Amino acid sequence: MKKKLYDLAHSRAGDKGNTLILSLIPYDEQDYNLLCEQVTAEKVKEHLKEIVEGHIIRYEVPNIAALQFTCHQALLGGVTTSLSIDTHGKSLSFALLEMEIDID
Amino acid sequence: MIRIGSGAGFSGDRLEAAVLLAENGNLDYLVLECLAERTIALAQKQKLNNPELGYDCLLEKRIEPLLPIISKNKVRLISNMGAANPVRAAEKVVEMANALGISIKVAAVIGDDVMAHIHAEERSLEGNLPLSSYGQLISANAYLGAEAILPALESGADIIITGRVADPSLFVAPMVHHFGWSFDDVDRIAQGTVIGHLLECGAQVCGGYFADPGKKDVPDFAHLGFPFADVNSDGSAVISKLEGSGGLISLSTVKEQLLYEVINPHEYITPDVVADFTTVGLKENAPNNIAVFGCKGKSKPIAYKVSVGYRAGFQGEGEISYAGSNALGRAMLAGDVLQERLKGEFKDLRIDYIGSTSVHRTNFGVSEEPYEIRLRVAGKADTPTKAVRVGEEVEALYTNGPAGGGGVRKYTNEVVGIVSILIPRRKINSAIILRESVPDEKKVI
Numbered sequence: 001m002k003k004k005l006y007d008l009a010h011s012r013a014g015d016k017g018n019t020l021i022l023s024l025i026p027y028d029e030q031d032y033n034l035l036c037e038q039v040t041a042e043k044v045k046e047h048l049k050e051i052v053e054g055h056i057i058r059y060e061v062p063n064i065a066a067l068q069f070t071c072h073q074a075l076l077g078g079v080t081t082s083l084s085i086d087t088h089g090k091s092l093s094f095a096l097l098e099m100e101i102d103i104d
Numbered sequence: 105m106i107r108i109g110s111g112a113g114f115s116g117d118r119l120e121a122a123v124l125l126a127e128n129g130n131l132d133y134l135v136l137e138c139l140a141e142r143t144i145a146l147a148q149k150q151k152l153n154n155p156e157l158g159y160d161c162l163l164e165k166r167i168e169p170l171l172p173i174i175s176k177n178k179v180r181l182i183s184n185m186g187a188a189n190p191v192r193a194a195e196k197v198v199e200m201a202n203a204l205g206i207s208i209k210v211a212a213v214i215g216d217d218v219m220a221h222i223h224a225e226e227r228s229l230e231g232n233l234p235l236s237s238y239g240q241l242i243s244a245n246a247y248l249g250a251e252a253i254l255p256a257l258e259s260g261a262d263i264i265i266t267g268r269v270a271d272p273s274l275f276v277a278p279m280v281h282h283f284g285w286s287f288d289d290v291d292r293i294a295q296g297t298v299i300g301h302l303l304e305c306g307a308q309v310c311g312g313y314f315a316d317p318g319k320k321d322v323p324d325f326a327h328l329g330f331p332f333a334d335v336n337s338d339g340s341a342v343i344s345k346l347e348g349s350g351g352l353i354s355l356s357t358v359k360e361q362l363l364y365e366v367i368n369p370h371e372y373i374t375p376d377v378v379a380d381f382t383t384v385g386l387k388e389n390a391p392n393n394i395a396v397f398g399c400k401g402k403s404k405p406i407a408y409k410v411s412v413g414y415r416a417g418f419q420g421e422g423e424i425s426y427a428g429s430n431a432l433g434r435a436m437l438a439g440d441v442l443q444e445r446l447k448g449e450f451k452d453l454r455i456d457y458i459g460s461t462s463v464h465r466t467n468f469g470v471s472e473e474p475y476e477i478r479l480r481v482a483g484k485a486d487t488p489t490k491a492v493r494v495g496e497e498v499e500a501l502y503t504n505g506p507a508g509g510g511g512v513r514k515y516t517n518e519v520v521g522i523v524s525i526l527i528p529r530r531k532i533n534s535a536i537i538l539r540e541s542v543p544d545e546k547k548v549i
Binding site for chain 2: 006010011012014015016017018019021023025027050051057059060061062063064066068070076078079080081083084085086091092094095098
């Protein structure tokens with residue numbers, strides 16, 4: 001069955017220039033392996049295709065059971081010159097959490 | 105062990121949290137981080153207009169209530185509220201102390217302003233383009249490290265005011281000063297950097313920017329406390345907050361903040377060290393009491409990062425609301441009409457439907473018709489006169505647009521852009537300038 005990431009994990013968005021940074025932290029550390037398996041950089045790129053123009057790098061941080069997605073060219077130029085309402089892209093953590101994954 | 109509190113996480117942060125921490129926190133140091141990337145460019149603009157200004161515009165409001173408390177409790181204060189004018193900020197603090205009859209020594213840290221050392225043909229890190237191609241340059245500030253703050257701590261200053269300093273370095277400096285760490289002891293400096301990173305955003309490690317009702321509940325959210333760290337000589341630390349304050353410090357809040365704005369968790373680069381955040385260990389000792397340990401580091405980078413501010417034109421914006429049946433349809437008609445009316449004047453016009461797809465630029469296929477929609481249009485121009493045209497055309501929708509539009513607002517703002525370059529360490533000469541209050545004897549407390 002399908003489940004939204006929102007049900008399993010939380011996220012905070014940060015920005016550096018035109019780069020969007022999204023953490024993905026399971027509520028239950030036991031779900032870390034499932035997220036590693038299901039939430040690949042490719043799948044996140046597909047999910048955020050209307051937002052992220054550049055490539056996405058995924059970092060694994062097993063010590064704290066969390067993933068980090070660094071998304072390039074994602075903020076219409078970045079906080080200082082973007083015409084967007086949310087110039088920092090701060091609300092985009094919840095765009096990631098809209099993604100659905102397959103659960104056995 | 106030393107205790108370092110974080111009393112502000114950005115220039116507009118709440119004022120009372122720092123007062124409570126300084127009064128009741130048994131702190132050794134209080135750090136106020138108030139300087140965002142663009143703030144210093146705006147401050148530089150202000151200073152060009154008036155050499156007496158260019159420091160944080162909340163300086164007086166934030167520092168005045170703290171002065172009697174930090175003086176009484178012997179808390180040393182470190183802040184980057186100097187922005188583009190740390191010396192004038194230090195003098196302002198001394199003036200306030202004089203007026204309050206408080207005896208105090210203030211150090212300004214200077215040397216981050218490198219405008220005189222940069223060349224307009226240097227290429228930006230972001231786009232590898234010459235700086236001159238972005239627009240008129242207005243500021244260039246290097247991110248100084250903890251080393252620049254150490255002489256101020258050694259001088260015995262009660263208050264240290266800096267301009268641009270890497271945020272975690274504001275916290276690393278008192279640790280290095282107190283414990284006598286060497287900057288070659290990269291693991292301790294890395295561990296200090298993690299602690300600084302966790303504290304630098306104020307309430308963000310205490311449940312601020314975390315709460316999601318029903319999912320991530322934060323108790324007594326309105327009275328959110330600010331964090332402090334008890335740091336040991338080996339660099340390990342415990343993050344906590346005042347007893348009785350609102351908020352939550354948990355593994356979840358600390359994990360969110362640990363990864364916040366970190367481009368590469370293996371290499372968190374500051375002027376002090378390159379820290380590997382993937383080596384950090386966290387442990388919940390008790391509610392609102394989280395141990396942080398184990399971070400490993402590598403030697404500091406050979407160059408400083410410099411933020412360069414430039415004039416990026418003017419942004420004009422206008423908004424109007426539609427509600428009831430076919431609200432989105434009418435808003436979209438208004439959007440199309442504005443596109444047509446403004447296309448000759450703005451090559452890049454942004455049209456957003458607030459309530460539908462404005463914030464995420466998509467709604468992932470959720471197609472429910474919203475009851476109300478706010479149309480928002482934004483465009484950039486070279487002059488304010490041209491930029492204001494966006495709002496004017498939105499306002500004209502009152503009599504020239506779809507039915508039932510209401511609540512027009514229009515704005516025009518100057519845009520200041522930021523790009524980065526690197527500068528060799530040898531080109532930076534930081535220094536301190538000391539000022540002391542000479543309070544009226546009758547009023548001395």
